[in-house]
Amino acid sequence: MADPMRIRANMTGDKVEVKVLMSHEMETGLRKDAQGKIIPAHFIRNVSVTHGGKTVLSAQWGTSVSRNPFLHFRFKGGKPGDKVTISWADNRGEKRTDEAVIAGG
Amino acid sequence: MDAKRREVLKTGGVLALAAAGIIKPGDALAQEWNKAAFDTKGVAETVKALGGSGSTASSAIEITAPDIAENGAVVPIAVESKLPKTQAIAILIEKNPSTLSAEFEIPAGTDPFVSTRVKMGETSNIYALVIADGKYFHAVKEIKVTIGGCGG
Numbered sequence: 001m002a003d004p005m006r007i008r009a010n011m012t013g014d015k016v017e018v019k020v021l022m023s024h025e026m027e028t029g030l031r032k033d034a035q036g037k038i039i040p041a042h043f044i045r046n047v048s049v050t051h052g053g054k055t056v057l058s059a060q061w062g063t064s065v066s067r068n069p070f071l072h073f074r075f076k077g078g079k080p081g082d083k084v085t086i087s088w089a090d091n092r093g094e095k096r097t098d099e100a101v102i103a104g105g
Numbered sequence: 106m107d108a109k110r111r112e113v114l115k116t117g118g119v120l121a122l123a124a125a126g127i128i129k130p131g132d133a134l135a136q137e138w139n140k141a142a143f144d145t146k147g148v149a150e151t152v153k154a155l156g157g158s159g160s161t162a163s164s165a166i167e168i169t170a171p172d173i174a175e176n177g178a179v180v181p182i183a184v185e186s187k188l189p190k191t192q193a194i195a196i197l198i199e200k201n202p203s204t205l206s207a208e209f210e211i212p213a214g215t216d217p218f219v220s221t222r223v224k225m226g227e228t229s230n231i232y233a234l235v236i237a238d239g240k241y242f243h244a245v246k247e248i249k250v251t252i253g254g255c256g257g
Binding site: 028046056058059060061062063064066067071073074075076077 | 198209215
């Protein structure tokens with residue numbers, strides 16, 4: 001199981017500013033190991049962020065998102081104390097879901 | 106009736122359905138992944154795979170990224186769209202083995218802004234493709250890469 005995401009969700013004005021660091025190798029499938037064998041691709045393909053049952057961002061990723069992916073975006077409609085839930089799923093079917101509580105501005 | 110056998114058959118059936126793509130595993134997470142779009146090479150082909158027939162250059166899209174990336178493995182890129190009814194933002198790296206890097210769907214209430222980090226194999230143009238009100242727009246920025254981030 002992958003390590004937990006590090007999530008920061010803060011109010012800035014009337015918006016919630018979300019910054020996420022995920023823990024994932026994001027292997028492209030193009031690299032070779034010391035023996036010259038291809039290292040199989042292993043990367044996050046789907047990301048979704050929800051707040052109060054509503055999706056506030058969804059993404060599809062390819063292999064060229066950097067290792068330990070970083071994501072930053074903003075949405076309206078949240079308030080301090082609300083939860084933001086982030087999920088990802090990778091090409092091997094591994095998944096992870098983490099939550100953060102929105103902090104005041 | 107052998108209950109265990111029933112169970113095995115049921116599980117097998119579910120797996121077969123999942124493999125056939127008839128049912129999608131997972132919960133609220135949208136599991137669809139546009140393999141065709143991520144397999145494309147070149148900007149025009151990627152735009153087509155994302156459902157557009159072409160895209161128009163727009164000064165209402167802003168790309169924030171370094172001019173020179175010392176490390177191609179970690180290139181910070183932010184895209185902000187000022188186009189009304191922005192529905193989606195995609196990041197395309199022209200000279201990468203797979204042009205499409207990431208695609209974000211922006212529902213109403215979410216700022217038409219995303220920031221992430223990508224890998225670049227070599228110096229390349231980066232396209233920020235924006236779908237707004239069903240139309241396709243883009244902005245371009247060249248990023249010079251000193252050390253590539255995709256090789257082995």
